[in-house]
Amino acid sequence: MNQTDLLLASSSPYRKQLLDRLGLPFRCQSPEIDEQPRPGEDPTALAVRLATEKARALAPENPDSLIIGSDQVATLPDNTLLGKPGNHEQARKQLAASSGQCVRFLTGLAVFDARTNTLKTRCESFSAQFRDLSDTEIEYYLKKEQPYDCAGSFKMEGLGIALFEALEGRDPNSLVGLPLIALIDVLKEFGINPLTQER
Secondary structure: OOOOOEEEOOOOHHHHHHHHOOOOOOEEOOOOOOOOOOOOOOHHHHHHHHHHHHHHHOOOOOOOOEEEEEEEEEEOOOOOEEOOOOOHHHHHHHHHHHOOOEEEEEEEEEEEEOOOOEEEEEEEEEEEEEOOOOHHHHHHHHHHHOOOOOOOOOOOOOHHHHHEEEEEEOOOHHHHOOOHHHHHHHHHHOOOEOOOOEO
């Protein structure tokens, strides 16, 4: 695989920064997909489906690429889905609902080889115990970071860390939106090793 064939199916600056850490040349392209959950769809299945659709969506115009798709969903203990809030009021409601709760984040990963029509998927689970948050704290946080494009209404890489009292999981990068440990495993299955730069 030549050096230009790794494609990240995302316009997210957070995912780009994460993938940059592996030191592999790549480019970014944003796919257009419908991110609405299907009736009765399991959160894990939803995360993996959206990641897969992102990767596959770019294959027709990138037939020689290895395409990385990733998507994240969050659930409250009662299995209520927390998607991207989109605006201040929805974000406020999400953080109020998450206050004092253990929220489970599921990050789907799909790596699709457009040349061979080979797909490999993973789903990384990560739990965040939210602090008991006051209305004042929620309002301050939202005005400070405006995390309206983030599942769960926070940015882990910024002040969002102050919302939590405990985190549990294999890879904290999955909270930001790209599970690097799982991605490295999958890339190695495709013959790409970030530690040796073999491709």
